[in-house]
Structure formats: C-alpha cells, structure tokens
Amino acid sequence: MNEYEFELTFKLPQGEDPDQYFSGLEKYCSDAMVGTGQAGYMAFDFTRESASAYDAIVSAVSDVKKVIPKASLVEATPDFVGLTDVADLLGFSRQYMRKLMVKSGTAFPSPVHEGKSSIWHLSNILVWLKENNKYEVEDTLIDVANINKKFNLVKELNQVSDEIQDNIRELIAS
Numbered sequence: 001m002n003e004y005e006f007e008l009t010f011k012l013p014q015g016e017d018p019d020q021y022f023s024g025l026e027k028y029c030s031d032a033m034v035g036t037g038q039a040g041y042m043a044f045d046f047t048r049e050s051a052s053a054y055d056a057i058v059s060a061v062s063d064v065k066k067v068i069p070k071a072s073l074v075e076a077t078p079d080f081v082g083l084t085d086v087a088d089l090l091g092f093s094r095q096y097m098r099k100l101m102v103k104s105g106t107a108f109p110s111p112v113h114e115g116k117s118s119i120w121h122l123s124n125i126l127v128w129l130k131e132n133n134k135y136e137v138e139d140t141l142i143d144v145a146n147i148n149k150k151f152n153l154v155k156e157l158n159q160v161s162d163e164i165q166d167n168i169r170e171l172i173a174s
Helices: 018-028 053-067 083-090 094-107 122-133 139-157 162-173
Strands: 002-011 032-035 041-050 072-077
Touching: 002 053, 002 139, 018 032, 018 053, 041 053, 053 139, 072 139, 083 094, 083 122, 094 122, 122 139
Parallel strands: none
Antiparallel strands: 002 041, 002 072, 032 041
16 A cells, blocks of 8 residues: 545535535545635545555545535646646756756657646656656656546546547547
8 A cells, every 4th residue: 555645626516615515525535635715616635545546546536526426627636737846846946857858858758838838747757757867756656647647638538529539639640
C-alpha cells in the first residue's frame, strides 16, 4: 500500500448548498480536506492509501459521487502545470527548469498550450526528468500525475462526438 496525494474539484448541481453534504462526506472522505471557495464548487485535497494511484483516485471520485451523485468532475490535480509549478514541486528554481527546457530542445515534452504562459501535463515532464536527466522523482507522484492526466483527458473527450474523434484520429495519425 502506498499513500497518494491529489486534489479533485467538482461542480455541484445548480443552486445546491454544499453544507448539506458535509456529514455524508465525513463518512466516505475522511482522508480529505474539503474546501468550498468558489460558489457552486467543492475541492477535495486527498491523502489516500491504496494499492495504486488509479485505485486511490477512482475510489475517491466514487466516494464523492456516493454523497453528491450529480456532481461533475472539473479537474484532477496535479496535472496541468507551468515551469514554475514543476520547479516549486521539485525544489528547483524556475530559471533552472527553463534552462533544462531550452537546453534539451525538442526532446523536452511538448506543452498542451504554448504561449506567454505555456502549460504541460506534469506526468510528461516528470517522466522526462527521471528518464533523461537522472533526477529522483517519486514514483507515486508520477503515478498520480499520470492518472490525473487520463481523468482530465477523458473528461474533455466526453464532450466530443465519436464521429469527430474518429476524423481527428485519422488526421493526426497520418
């Protein structure tokens, strides 16, 4: 058994008061800190023991849905990050992370969004750091980031029709 740390953010059903869920959440999510910062949303900061990151995250989503069946997952983190986020997470300076990125050229993982503030999937950078630069990165962190990436991708993919998915797959495969 390993301990996995991750955060899940859910959108609540329209107009529902989050306070009504706290007693049920205590039963199923006692290993999470629960926050209600933005109206209509709840965030869960989990530290869950499980045999795998997948099992930990799946069971956490399932437990939240037991109490709030109509809640919809907004994001599983850590996943989307900038260079500063990665540097902070691993104890590097942002400048050092940027140096690693620039020095590696096209070998560095491609961002999900490139612009003034580029965004990457954390798992892609962690695997690259571990495999190419011999940095010590905790396997549990890589596992959590990888599963969160998959949750976030599937969540977004559910908004795209099968026909469009098939057409895009054909275009990018060739």
